[in-house]
Amino acid sequence: MLIESFLGYIRYEKKYSSHTVLSYKNDLFQFRDFVTKEIGEFAPEKIDRDIVRNWVVVLVENGEAPRTVSRKISALRSFFRYLVIRKEITDTPIRNIQLPKIRKRLPSFVKQGEMDLLLDEVDFGSGFRAVRDKLIITMFYSTGIRRAELIGLRDVDVDLMASTIKVTGKRNKQRIIPFGKELRTMIEEYRAIRAKEIGGGYPYFFIKEDGEALYPQLVYRVVTHYLETVCSLTKKSPHVLRHTFASAMLNNGAELNSVKALLGHSSLASTEVYTHITFEELKKSYKQAHPRAERKGENYGN
Incomplete structure (x- = not known):
């Protein structure tokens, strides 16, 4: 009963995402089962540090990843x-x-040249689905939004006059993201073909052929399919395009705080990881371009 009460608290009062609530539920139920086996009942007042430590030991011995x-x-x-x-x-x-x-x-992240190849050279086909799928890829790359945020976009959230989208992120926090001319043109094309082939009156911006909202696996498949045509990354997902947006912004001179605001990060530390990407790229470029970067073992000067 206490676990269920806690889950309701973080879901409705703390506004945690449904994904986080589900993860916490599974974790707490697993811990409950462990405690019940250890002491015969799940009584929080009887749980001490030794019980928690023993659970951690069992998790590690069972091969759970450190992050898990x-x-x-x-x-x-x-x-x-x-x-x-x-x-x-x-x-x-x-x-x-x-x-x-x-x-x-x-x-x-996907290299800029590979993204240019995907968006400028790859044939997405014609018709509603082709236009929608290319817009999905471009929206991720141009705004850095999360998959759930893209799926949750409503038609009224996309403002062509102001060239902005209103995004509802984690814990229902909203932010405004600007976009450029290319994305604006693609949105206009998408809305036109959507009205022609599917009709109007649907609340969500991105929809399926039946007018229903997209679902996570569909978006994942779209992104994976098209990234496979231009890059050899092991992981090809919507979140990789979010990383790609962030690294592209920083590589082209954006300030870290600006990228933080666009991504909807609550902490600057979450954004700073992308500075490591740009530094690694800088080191690679230096080693490839400078004539003396890779010279070894010679004595120069005195």
């Missing part, structure tokens, strides 16, 4: 903090828990 373990501990931390606020317990057992180290990986 950290997320599960984050779910527990939020849950026990909630119980303290409700005075169900006097203190939280989530203290001094040793977490496995997470190695930060640089986000994958």
Whole structure:
């Protein structure tokens, strides 16, 4: 009952996304089952640091990735903090828990030349679906929005007069993203063919042939299919295009705070990871271009 109450709290009061709520639910139910097996019942007041540590050990021994373990501990931390606020317990057992180290990986992104090739040379075909799919790719690359944000776009959120889209992000936070002439022209073309082939009166901006809103797997398949035509990245997803937008903005002179606002990040630290991408590209360019960058083992000067 306490877990269900907590899930309702983070969903309706804290405005966590449905994806986060589901992840926390699975994590907490898994922990509940572990505790019940250990002490015979799930009684939060009887849970101490040793029980939590033992659970972490079991997770690691079962091969859970460090990032997954950290997320599960984050779910527990939020849950026990909630119980303290409700005075169900006097203190939280989530203290001094040793977490496995997470190695930060640089986000994958598509090179600018490959994106130019995709949008300028690849034949998307004709008709409603072709126009829509190309606009999906361009919208991701031009605005950096998340997949859920793209799916949730409503027709009234896309303002051609102001050349902006209003995006509803995580925890229902809204932001305004500007766009340029190319995207404006494609939006006009999409709206025209949508009205002609599908009709009007649908609330969502991106729709299927039956007028219904898109769903996540459909968008994923569209992005994966077209990225496969121009790049060899192992991971080809809508989020890769979000990374591509961010790296392209920084590589072409955008300020970090501006990119943070466009991406809808709450913390600058989330955006700073993209500066590592641009630096790695800078190092690569230097080594390829400078005539003495790769010379080895010679003594010069004195």
